[in-house]
Structure formats: structure tokens, C-alpha cells
Amino acid sequence: MSGIADLTNTACEADMYLAKMTEKTWAHLRSIRENPEFISRPTDADEASLLLYEPLARRGKPLVLAQVGQSLDGRVATPSGDAQNVSGRDGIAHLHRCRALVDAVIVGVGTVVADDPSLSVRAVSGRSPVRVVIDCNGRLPLDAKMLTDGGSPLLVLQADDVPPRNLGAEVVRLARRGQGLHPQDILDCLAERGLTSILVEGGAKTIARFIEADLVDRLHVAVAPLIIGSGPMGINLTPVERLAEARRPRISVFNIGTDIVFDCELRVATQRSEPSRESKDILMPHPA
Numbered sequence: 001m002s003g004i005a006d007l008t009n010t011a012c013e014a015d016m017y018l019a020k021m022t023e024k025t026w027a028h029l030r031s032i033r034e035n036p037e038f039i040s041r042p043t044d045a046d047e048a049s050l051l052l053y054e055p056l057a058r059r060g061k062p063l064v065l066a067q068v069g070q071s072l073d074g075r076v077a078t079p080s081g082d083a084q085n086v087s088g089r090d091g092i093a094h095l096h097r098c099r100a101l102v103d104a105v106i107v108g109v110g111t112v113v114a115d116d117p118s119l120s121v122r123a124v125s126g127r128s129p130v131r132v133v134i135d136c137n138g139r140l141p142l143d144a145k146m147l148t149d150g151g152s153p154l155l156v157l158q159a160d161d162v163p164p165r166n167l168g169a170e171v172v173r174l175a176r177r178g179q180g181l182h183p184q185d186i187l188d189c190l191a192e193r194g195l196t197s198i199l200v201e202g203g204a205k206t207i208a209r210f211i212e213a214d215l216v217d218r219l220h221v222a223v224a225p226l227i228i229g230s231g232p233m234g235i236n237l238t239p240v241e242r243l244a245e246a247r248r249p250r251i252s253v254f255n256i257g258t259d260i261v262f263d264c265e266l267r268v269a270t271q272r273s274e275p276s277r278e279s280k281d282i283l284m285p286h287p288a
């Protein structure tokens with residue numbers, strides 16, 4: 001493939017690519033996202049960028065992407081919680097491209113408490129996804145920006161044994177199962193609303209719940225060249241005793257400029273069911 005082999009290293013089992021997103025390539029990916037049947041492609045599209053983003057843009061079947069932006073030593077913030085600008089300019093653009101290509105973005109309430117994010121698409125052109133906050137125990141701060149910013153629709157997921165709250169956003173109550181809400185129940189609830197391509201953006205506990213339920217198809221780890229030294233990690237899975245038990249996904253590595261993206265295939269074939277054709281209450285992502 002032209003223009004993508006610049007970093008190929010035959011000693012390593014990962015395929016490595018140099019991705020240089022262009023306006024034409026991004027416009028093409030957005031066209032695919034709007035119309036999955038779209039096949040014509042610009043002759044000078046950046047092949048590596050297509051490789052990275054086309055699986056998200058083509059919405060043939062349900063897809064769950066988890067993404068972490070972290071330092072070289074796997075941190076996502078300082079111990080005091082400063083999480084601003086861990087990712088470089090291109091890492092942020094990458095995250096916003098992922099948001100623009102999915103139907104919905106999920107965060108845990110811990111991320112809202114820590115960062116008060118808007119979860120909108122700003123660094124690139126594109127529509128903002130529906131926002132979903134997992135707030136099992138009803139502790140979403142009433143002054144959270146996303147409750148009043150007039151952005152894309154917001155769904156707050158709560159356990160059904162917690163008193164309903166009047167948040168000015170749609171609150172969906174799901175059965176409490178085991179440690180809280182089961183990620184499959186969350187995906188089913190979103191699929192009923194026509195939301196089937198999902199970005200699980202964090203934090204560590206939320207991503208872990210989806211990975212441990214074996215519901216993450218792809219994991220993007222965007223590594224920025226800084227060493228924070230201590231502080232929270234991007235993913236907190238249940239400890240394993242032996243390295244033989246560690247997950248070793250097939251990966252492709254993309255140099256996107258200021259950051260390096262590890263694109264990990266956590267599940268090669270999806271076993272999730274397609275959403276029902278009778279899906280009601282279709283909740284569309286924000287158009288801008």
C-alpha cells in the first residue's frame with residue numbers, strides 16, 4: 001500500500017504505519033459514516049488513516065471502541081488529578097475523530113466528577129455523538145457542564161433501586177446486577193435507541209468493566225511522549241497472577257504525529273446481536 005510502509009519493522013509482530021490525515025481523507029471518512037454504501041474514494045487518500053478509521057466509519061455491524069490517551073508510563077493524570085493535555089495535538093484530534101465517527105460516547109461518573117468534560121467534537125469537523133454517563137448510584141454533580149451546555153443529547157444511566165433524579169436530561173434506569181450495571185444491558189439499551197457504534201472513553205473503571213465483559217471490539221491506546229511518574233492509569237483490570245494470563249491482542253501501530261496509537265483487536269469476531277429493526281426512540285447524534 002502506498003505511503004503506509006514508512007515505519008514497517010519486520011522484527012516486530014505489529015504492523016506499523018505512518019498516518020497523515022488529510023482534509024480529503026477525513027471528508028471521505030465522514031461520507032462513509034453518513035452513507036455506509038459509499039464506495040468511491042479519492043485517489044490520493046491517506047491509506048494508513050483509512051486503515052485506522054474506516055472500521056469505525058463503516059457502520060455495518062455494532063462496534064465498541066475503547067480509547068485511552070496516556071503518557072509513556074501509562075498514566076492519564078497527575079496524582080492531584082491534572083488530566084489536561086496528556087495527549088498531544090494529534091492525539092486530541094484522534095480522540096475527536098473517534099467521537100465524530102460513533103453514535104454515542106460513554107464515560108463513567110468518575111470522569112465527569114474529575115474532568116467535567118463536554119464530550120463534543122471540536123478539534124475536527126464532524127457531528128458530536130450522543131453522550132452517555134454511567135451514574136449507577138446517582139452522584140452526577142448537578143452543575144456538570146454537560147447538563148446545561150445545550151450540546152448533543154445526554155443519557156444518564158442509573159440503577160433502578162436508586163431514587164429518580166430530576167437532571168434535565170433523560171435518565172434511564174437499568175437493573176442492578178452484581179457490581180452495578182452490566183455492560184451488555186448498557187449496550188442493549190443504547191441499541192434500542194439506534195445507537196450501535198459506541199466509544200467507551202473512560203475512565204479506567206468503566207473501560208475495565210466493558211473489557212472484562214468481553215464487549216470491546218477495538219482498544220485504541222494513544223501514547224504521548226511524556227512521563228508523569230505517578231498518578232492514575234488508563235485501564236484497571238482485575239489483577240492476574242502470571243503474565244501468561246495477560247491479554248495479548250493483535251495490534252497495529254500508527255504514528256499519527258505527536259502521539260502513537262496502538263490499535264488493538266480485542267475481539268476479532270463480534271458475537272453481539274444486531275439491533276432490532278423495530279428499535280424505537282431513535283436518538284440521533286448532534287448534527288454539528
Ligand SMILES: NC(=O)c1ccc[n+]([C@@H]2O[C@H](COP(=O)([O-])OP(=O)(O)OC[C@H]3O[C@@H](n4cnc5c(N)ncnc54)[C@H](OP(=O)(O)O)[C@@H]3O)[C@@H](O)[C@H]2O)c1
Nearest residue numbers: 068069076083108109110111136180181202203204205206
Ligand atoms: N486519558 C483518558 O483517555 C481518560 C479518559 C477519561 C477519563 N480519564 C481519567 O480517568 C479518571 C476517572 O476514572 P475512574 O476509573 O476513576 O472513573 P470512571 O471510570 O470515569 O467512573 C467510574 C464510576 O462510574 C460508575 N460506573 C462505571 N461503569 C459502571 C458499571 N458498569 N456499573 C455501575 N457503575 C459504573 C461507577 O460509579 P459509582 O462509584 O457511583 O458506583 C464507577 O465508580 C479521571 O482521572 C479522568 O481524568 C482519562
